[in-house]
Amino acid sequence: MSGRRQFLKTLAGAAGGALLPAGAWCSESRVRPATLPAGTVDSAVMAALPGKQALIKRTYRPPNYETPLAEFQVFYTPNDRFFVRYHLSAIPEVDLAQWQLKIGGDAVAKPMAFTLAELRRNFEVIELPALCLCAGNRRGLFQPHSPGIQWGQGAMGNALWQGVRLRDVLARASLAKDALEVTFEGADSGVFPSTPDFSKSLPLAKALDENTLIAFAMNGEPLPHWNGFPARLVVPGWAASYWLKHLTGINVVSRPLDSFWMKSAYRLPKGLFVTDARFPSQETDTTAAITELLVNSLIVSPEEGQGFRPGQPIEVKGMAWDGGQGIERVDVSTDGGATWQAATMEPDRGRFTWRPWSYLVRTARTGDVTVKVRATNRAGQVQASEPVANPAGYHHNAVQSVTVHVG
Numbered sequence: 001m002s003g004r005r006q007f008l009k010t011l012a013g014a015a016g017g018a019l020l021p022a023g024a025w026c027s028e029s030r031v032r033p034a035t036l037p038a039g040t041v042d043s044a045v046m047a048a049l050p051g052k053q054a055l056i057k058r059t060y061r062p063p064n065y066e067t068p069l070a071e072f073q074v075f076y077t078p079n080d081r082f083f084v085r086y087h088l089s090a091i092p093e094v095d096l097a098q099w100q101l102k103i104g105g106d107a108v109a110k111p112m113a114f115t116l117a118e119l120r121r122n123f124e125v126i127e128l129p130a131l132c133l134c135a136g137n138r139r140g141l142f143q144p145h146s147p148g149i150q151w152g153q154g155a156m157g158n159a160l161w162q163g164v165r166l167r168d169v170l171a172r173a174s175l176a177k178d179a180l181e182v183t184f185e186g187a188d189s190g191v192f193p194s195t196p197d198f199s200k201s202l203p204l205a206k207a208l209d210e211n212t213l214i215a216f217a218m219n220g221e222p223l224p225h226w227n228g229f230p231a232r233l234v235v236p237g238w239a240a241s242y243w244l245k246h247l248t249g250i251n252v253v254s255r256p257l258d259s260f261w262m263k264s265a266y267r268l269p270k271g272l273f274v275t276d277a278r279f280p281s282q283e284t285d286t287t288a289a290i291t292e293l294l295v296n297s298l299i300v301s302p303e304e305g306q307g308f309r310p311g312q313p314i315e316v317k318g319m320a321w322d323g324g325q326g327i328e329r330v331d332v333s334t335d336g337g338a339t340w341q342a343a344t345m346e347p348d349r350g351r352f353t354w355r356p357w358s359y360l361v362r363t364a365r366t367g368d369v370t371v372k373v374r375a376t377n378r379a380g381q382v383q384a385s386e387p388v389a390n391p392a393g394y395h396h397n398a399v400q401s402v403t404v405h406v407g
């Protein structure tokens with residue numbers, strides 16, 4: 001079957017068997033968040049994938065859809081508004097009756113396979129709130145532009161994940177002493193056989209972390225097709241590129257995974273960003289595989305350009321997160337960063353989820369007011385004041401600002 005037809009078939013499968021009605025792709029209105037540099041998102045439109053509400057479409061093939069900023073007003077991102085990111089275009093609808101998760105590799109003694117029912121039955125099922133954040137989130141804000149999907153703020157989402165610990169499952173397969181990495185494969189593939197499958201690996205220690213899950217539900221529902229049905233990896237605190245969707249195979253191996261997606265993509269110049277987590281078996285002299293998320297924050301409201309009356313309080317609200325140390329504080333500046341005041345923090349709901357904050361700006365003067373927001377984590381790491389340029393536009397964690405009008 002041609003790649004094109006295969007793609008249409010797999011998409012149609014996701015819609016429940018029927019071929020996509022043309023109209024499904026036509027309910028598009030233009031969006032241009034004022035916070036993106038002109039030019040980057042001119043081609044972005046709102047569009048709905050089957051089973052999803054309208055999201056900001058960055059590319060259709062493969063599907064890359066971003067969550068609109070307003071959705072981050074709630075703590076858990078609704079499943080039908082959760083962003084979608086794929087590298088490859090052939091995305092089959094997985095038939096649960098046929099699905100098995102195979103555990104193997106040269107560093108396991110007992111290869112085995114599990115159905116979803118067996119995973120649920122044989123292992124402790126746990127729930128964990130965690131932020132799923134694409135390393136390329138905000139790539140569209142880099143100036144000069146970085147090549148790649150021009151994401152705005154919405155290549156992320158926070159969910160309550162339910163699943164079993166990867167380490168419990170791997171323990172059944174008996175790991176050999178020389179186990180080095182754990183590799184992951186998904187059901188999606190390229191349209192051409194020459195396209196390398198999306199495969200990723202984790203260092204053994206992160207794979208065996210008690211928080212690393214094989215998840216089959218999010219926010220109390222089975223995973224949506226576009227977010228990895230029937231099971232995906234959840235790697236709390238680490239970039240979402242490791243959160244492999246539509247899991248089919250997990251291998252424990254004694255050698256570093258030599259896949260395009262480890263060796264060429266999702267890499268950073270060594271030493272450019274300070275993180276606690278390392279992936280030694282994927283380091284070269286000059287570059288390292290991306291690992292954990294940097295301390296960061298987001299302003300959800302007010303909207304850019306929103307109007308206020310003189311004296312009317314401006315409630316600034318948003319979220320802050322990091323790679324798992326936990327958020328210590330969020331500070332707000334209304335004088336261009338000269339002075340900072342502490343925002344009010346909502347309770348901490350876990351190391352790997354975001355933390356809501358708010359701050360009331362009171363100003364009697366008229367004109368534009370620019371509010372800057374800066375998060376600090378418990379390790380004392382602070383958001384960057386300017387984006388740190390890197391070849392593929394990852395880890396944008398510069399202080400965000402919003403300008404409103406009083407008058």
Ligand SMILES: Nc1nc2c(c(=O)[nH]1)N[C@H]1C(S)=C(S)[C@@H](COP(=O)(O)O)O[C@H]1N2
Binds near residue numbers: 082
């Ligand atoms: N099978 C598969 N899993 C994948 C990917 C992919 O292309 N294929 N992309 C990864 C990347 S880069 C991101 S950012 C997250 C996005 O998760 P989401 O689509 O559920 O939002 O999935 C990860 N898992």
Ligand SMILES: [Mo]
Binds near residue numbers: 085133134241
């Ligand atoms: Mo990503």
